[in-house]
Amino acid sequence: MDRNDERIRIPEAPATPTFWLATADGLVDIDAVAVERAMNGERTGWTLTADEARYAAGIMLDHKVPYSVIASRVGKSTETLRRWFPGRITAETPELARPKNREIRCGTPQGYQAHHRRKETPCTLCKGANAAADRYYRLHGTRRGFPGIPAVAA
Numbered sequence: 001m002d003r004n005d006e007r008i009r010i011p012e013a014p015a016t017p018t019f020w021l022a023t024a025d026g027l028v029d030i031d032a033v034a035v036e037r038a039m040n041g042e043r044t045g046w047t048l049t050a051d052e053a054r055y056a057a058g059i060m061l062d063h064k065v066p067y068s069v070i071a072s073r074v075g076k077s078t079e080t081l082r083r084w085f086p087g088r089i090t091a092e093t094p095e096l097a098r099p100k101n102r103e104i105r106c107g108t109p110q111g112y113q114a115h116h117r118r119k120e121t122p123c124t125l126c127k128g129a130n131a132a133a134d135r136y137y138r139l140h141g142t143r144r145g146f147p148g149i150p151a152v153a154a
Contacts, residue, residue, distance in 0.1 A: 008039040008063055021055060030055055038073050047075050054084050061088055109133040109146075 017033045028051040035056045053074035060070045067089050071078045082089050104114040107125035115122040136146045
């Protein structure tokens with residue numbers, strides 16, 4: 001699937017980068033560009049206003065985005081989301097929670113970290129993958145772009 005197909009868009013996007021939204025507290029100014037970037041995980045180094053965060057969170061809830069992801073993207077706690085949307089984020093909405101038992105493959109840096117979280121000694125595959133990720137980081141100064149290819153058992 002193309003990355004642009006996965007993006008969350010503002011419904012009935014306005015022709016201007018900002019628009020007024022009527023709320024119970026009166027009119028609020030919404031920066032459509034900032035809201036759309038935050039909804040798609042592109043918010044770094046800046047924050048949304050409370051009104052923009054609430055607007056973005058509502059749209060993402062409609063798109064069935066897990067509420068922990070919503071909280072991270074809009075920069076608010078899950079408790080704030082529960083206050084904003086009473087009844088929409090509850091224990092009875094498991095489809096909005098992140099899966100608890102996500103499988104993490106051995107032979108990856110994430111597998112290495114999972115071993116440590118479980119207080120286990122990492123396996124040889126995970127140690128090799130973590131070492132490769134560390135080498136990549138030292139060479140490039142970032143973990144972005146690391147191929148993530150599982151290590152081969154020696």
